[in-house]
Amino acid sequence: MSEDASPRKELAAVKGTRDILPGEVEKWQALERLARETFESYGYRELRAPIFEVTELFEKGTGSTSDIVTKEMYTFTDKGGRSLTLRPEYTPSVVRAIVEHRLDLQPEPMRYYYMGPMFRYDKPQKGRYRQFHQVDIEVFGEKDAALDAEIIEMADALLRKLGVNGTETLVNSVGCRACRPAYSAALREAAGKRRSELCPDCQRKAETNPLRIFDCKVEACRAVAAAFPLIQDFLCAECKDHFAKLLGLLALYRLPYHVDPRLVRGLDYYTKTTFEIVSSHLGAQNAILGGGRYDDMMKDFGGPDICGIGFAMGIERALAAAEIALPARRALYLAALGEEAGKAGLELARFFRASGVECLVEFKDRGMKAHFGRANKLKAAWVLIVGEDELKKGRFGLKDMATGGQVDGTREELLEFLRKN
Ligand code: AMP
Numbered sequence: 001m002s003e004d005a006s007p008r009k010e011l012a013a014v015k016g017t018r019d020i021l022p023g024e025v026e027k028w029q030a031l032e033r034l035a036r037e038t039f040e041s042y043g044y045r046e047l048r049a050p051i052f053e054v055t056e057l058f059e060k061g062t063g064s065t066s067d068i069v070t071k072e073m074y075t076f077t078d079k080g081g082r083s084l085t086l087r088p089e090y091t092p093s094v095v096r097a098i099v100e101h102r103l104d105l106q107p108e109p110m111r112y113y114y115m116g117p118m119f120r121y122d123k124p125q126k127g128r129y130r131q132f133h134q135v136d137i138e139v140f141g142e143k144d145a146a147l148d149a150e151i152i153e154m155a156d157a158l159l160r161k162l163g164v165n166g167t168e169t170l171v172n173s174v175g176c177r178a179c180r181p182a183y184s185a186a187l188r189e190a191a192g193k194r195r196s197e198l199c200p201d202c203q204r205k206a207e208t209n210p211l212r213i214f215d216c217k218v219e220a221c222r223a224v225a226a227a228f229p230l231i232q233d234f235l236c237a238e239c240k241d242h243f244a245k246l247l248g249l250l251a252l253y254r255l256p257y258h259v260d261p262r263l264v265r266g267l268d269y270y271t272k273t274t275f276e277i278v279s280s281h282l283g284a285q286n287a288i289l290g291g292g293r294y295d296d297m298m299k300d301f302g303g304p305d306i307c308g309i310g311f312a313m314g315i316e317r318a319l320a321a322a323e324i325a326l327p328a329r330r331a332l333y334l335a336a337l338g339e340e341a342g343k344a345g346l347e348l349a350r351f352f353r354a355s356g357v358e359c360l361v362e363f364k365d366r367g368m369k370a371h372f373g374r375a376n377k378l379k380a381a382w383v384l385i386v387g388e389d390e391l392k393k394g395r396f397g398l399k400d401m402a403t404g405g406q407v408d409g410t411r412e413e414l415l416e417f418l419r420k421n
Helices: 025-041 055-061 067-072 091-101 145-161 180-193 200-208 210-215 219-226 237-252 315-321 339-354 368-377 388-393 411-420
Strands: 052-054 074-077 083-086 110-119 131-140 167-173 271-279 287-293 308-314 332-336 359-361 382-386 396-400 406-409
Touching (some): 025 131, 025 315, 052 055, 052 091, 055 067, 055 083, 055 091, 091 110, 091 131, 091 308, 145 237, 145 308, 180 200, 287 315, 308 315, 332 339, 339 359, 339 388, 406 411
Parallel strands (some): 332 359, 332 382
Antiparallel strands (some): 052 083, 131 308, 167 271, 271 287, 287 308, 382 396
16 A cells, blocks of 8 residues: 555544454344344343433443443533533443333333443453443343343353353352442451552542452452452342352253352442353453343432343454354346446346345446456356347346356346345
8 A cells, every 4th residue: 555545643543443344244243133133032122222321320320439430431511511421331321211211111021132332431452442332131120030040041042152162151149238238348347457558549449339449450459359258248138049049040051150259340230140251262351241130220210119130242352252154145246238238237236136136236338258357356156147138038147156157047037046046
């Protein structure tokens, strides 16, 4: 490429964002299709919410002491002076939509899914972007741990369809409003004793929300946190039973899991179950998907007292671990010879496209040899030959570019032939 043709650096895609180009996008489409099929087979329906919301929604929902809210949000003031934020996650938007549209009046449980971009001002690295994409599911109105197990099973089923292997499922319970305060107090005390060993961020967390110290990546903080008391020793009877039932059902599904008592997952709203599926193929950013229960968010948003649970899968990470076999593209190249054939070819292309055949039409007048060269370049599977003779007879030649074999027929016969081949 000459220097003149390279893009101006200052106009390049913003750091932490990426273009998804043809060649790669087919995998995205396949993942999206498999996710849709999987979720709909469990009774989920799509719910599309806006990409930006009032900032307060995330402060309240995601949590004012979470890293996402304190450090990572794309917040701006619009021309009307409102503080808006590009969504860093999807759950608060769904909860808002349910309260706003009184979707809770529908029969429970309510099951929703969504796919789209999320935005976090984080340090870009492999598997971590500023605009990334998630597949997200949320269910409301079902307290039973059977649902927790079912969504983990559903996540696993989707990963199998995507050809993701070498995964591990981590589960934990973070307790509820009844039992967490005692645990937080124990953490606060433990963190207070070793305050000087913590990073400044965690020293602050030790006072505001000691559970968040488990999110810290600093080695010294991790070492301190490794010696903290464990939540399992503080769970109330209800949370304990819930967790035991979940583990029993995972065993029934024959889904191997690992209990990780430090899995608190960066968000303030979780209650009871948290879980993550990690891949051994992904390096440092190894969590393909994660989620948990959030039984208080709806009530906290001024809505009815309805519990919720969900998970989000990172599409970039899932694709990095996936093995998706794409069907070969089988396009038809229309080779029109002469002006009349060129005009008739437009109608023929319309006929084939309307029947679902990918049909490539070049507008430049070409001879037969040039047409074949072009069809080869475009990797067409078939060439339809449209000349004056063919037009008169209403029968056309169809050449298989791989074998060189040719068949003749009316457009209807050829369509039938293409469908069979
Ligand atoms: P979270 O919303 O933090 O619970 O994350 C759910 C999933 O989204 C993770 O397991 C990742 O697969 C993905 N994810 C989260 N943050 C990023 C990011 N900055 N870049 C790419 N993927 C991400």
